[in-house]
Amino acid sequence: MVAVIDYDAGNIRSVEKAVAALGRQAVITRKPEEILSAEHVILPGVGAFGDAMEKLHKYDLVEVIREAVDEKKPFLGICLGLQLLFESSEESEGVKGLGLLPGKIVRIPEGSDLKIPHIGWNSLSYPNTGRLFQGIPEQSYVYFVHSYYLQAENEEIVKAATDYGVSIHASVEKDNLFACQFHPEKSSETGLRILKNFLEISGK
Secondary structure: OEEEEOOOOOOHHHHHHHHHHOOOOEEEEOOHHHHHHOOEEEEOOOOOHHHHHHHHHHOOOHHHHHHHHHOOOOEEEEOHHHHHOOOEEHHHOOOOOOOOOOEEEEEOOOEOOEOOOEEEEEEOEOOOOOHHHOOOOOOOEEEEEEOEEEEEOOHHHEEEEEEOOOEEEEEEEEOOEEEEOOOHHHOHHHHHHHHHHHHOOOOO
8 A cells, every 4th residue: 555645735635646556556645544554655746845844743743753763654645745854945934844855945046948846857867876767767757746845955865856957956865765856657658767766675
């Protein structure tokens, strides 16, 4: 079973449908027992960093997430879910993220020919080998929707990057913890392959 964490963020149903399309049962839940009994856990989301952290605290999900990660369950953050795994975001000054990985979330700089939010398809490069991208060639396209992006403190955890005026850390991996700034559930066959790769990773 795959637990999709429900904290009133957007875009949760499309993740559930993508998991189902791969033949796996997904449960949208905020129940600790369901999250901790799942084989894989996904933290999706579209929205604001500060509001999201407030909801995670409101629903007592912060410690459950930490426990799931500590238990070495394969854990995937998507879009806002990636950002929440880090320490802070310029979007919500003074709000602490989950701090599971070192790094910060910063606003995409204004550019003369670049629209913010960044919405659309961009190609990926692989600065380091990552398990999510097995069988997926470099320069494959995935779908982004975001105004803020990750600057990871440890660049060795960055497994995919893209360029949008700046170099964006598009996916990270450390041990059982994975995250994508883009939306694999909206990235056609490439995205489904990324999700399939994640669901084939076994925890300890």
